[in-house]
Amino acid sequence: MRTENNSQGIILIMIAMSLFAMQDSLIKFIFEQSTLFEIFFGRYLVAALLLFAYIKFTKQVVSLKTYYPYLTFIRVLFHFTAFSTFFVSITYMPLATANALFFSCPFFVSIFAKFFLKEFIGIRRWSAIAFGFTGVLIVLNPNFSNFECKNLLPVFSAFFYAASMTITKYTSDKDDVNTQLFYFYVIALILCIIIYFFMGEGQFNNNDFDPSTQFIFREWFSNFDYTWKFILFFGVAASIAFVCVFKAYIVASPSVVSLFEYSLIIMSMIPGYLLFNEIPSIRTLVGVVCIISAGVYIYFRERVRDQYVASKTPARR
Template structure:
């Protein structure tokens, strides 16, 4: 049973506005980190960002839940969720060091496709022909984005795809813990894993870095040694730590005050900021294929979301109604085993 109060989801406009604002805040973080990708180590940036973010998260937990907010119902799963999150964000930052921001964001938008596939493999959920068709359309969108330029085997593209995969794994774990642990508790565990992960990875890099001599921007961003940042850069790193806390809170709040079916489609507004900042700062003009692939991804993801929400509604109704003599459920209407988060 949840130990925190879940606000009734009856304020759609507030949820949409909060989500869009949170994504706008995240876009500043991505711009700053991409700008730092040729100066600092990504692990150093993650360490500073998360160390700063830890402070408001701890304050929020104490304010909302007191000391009991530090205790998780599923600590091992929260640590696993944090590990997947660390790998996801690390892959994303390394990818944007080498590719246009809009292209990376588009590839990462394939995460809902991975979530559905992993739900079949790990949660044993059933997916019918229509949703499998949507999955194929989504993967076709990814191929359209990266295929024509011959980048299908490029390291940055692989990192972007791994970002989507590990984000999907994180979401699968969230399905188990989202109904029992509060969002701030999940954020706390994730930030701690990010900090420890950046330290451990930095030690490994210090040992093996001399063996690498590469011109690849992604690998350089990973293998670059830590340096003392300038005052301005340090302030920017502190800013993205606070920014991340605000953005995370906005996303959690958005889904607590409005239905998923209303809020989730507006996550795609992030591509607007990615295209805008990419063009204004780095003169990145997305190819036509990027927009075509994005359209395929958005269409397939929204269809999958619609089918899953319809399934949840049907399952709720079937639990309240008397059992019929024979089931009329279609193959494309599987039960959702755990709460999404």
């Protein structure tokens, strides 16, 4: 029986969250000189090369046979959509706020697990989910007379990411992690290439667009001399972070290390303040506490029932 090393798992997850915080802050820093899907393409390409080199070096086997081709495509599409919406959201929203809203992901995971994986979710976890979404409302602070729908993008990101992770859990009975990784990067890179041929020359961009919209439609490689070093870092950071998260969930209890993923919210406050002078409001902090408390309670209820739904699902990948 495997001995769990929670201390090592916590250190690994903290390293991964630090890298994600650095990545998010640098994307926010350069978004007016780059384009979203150019970053995606470079990040996926570098990460794929490094991860497959790691698999080759460690002499792991990659099976090219997937038992769920359609679900695999949908899973990657959902993941792609999730982080497209998230990275757009951080261009106009404080980093800590966007990450806090993204951490509504465990609530969606639990809901999907109930209806699609037939997992049992008791009244206590339903109450925790409701409490967590109350925290989301507090962070959003909706004023329905002039509420901007774009503020929901991190929540949409959490929704699509939870859907992709639910599919991952369903397909993992036959497709191992290396097979899922292989198809993730292949399909994601193909999606990027399709987007490049569709709008990579900036044909849909307009100078009247706000900077966040231009981030989506700007011409690819128009400022590559400036952005390439950042894109290289994103790919390397994503590779290291993924290995750290994956290793953490192997060597330690998922219900323990998953709690420390919330450190990303705190870590994102540091570059948010230093680079962008972002100071969370008291209302935002109260909402963050509600979201974290609900997520922690869900994890502990899963541990009590020995039924892991959300806590075996990394909140960032």
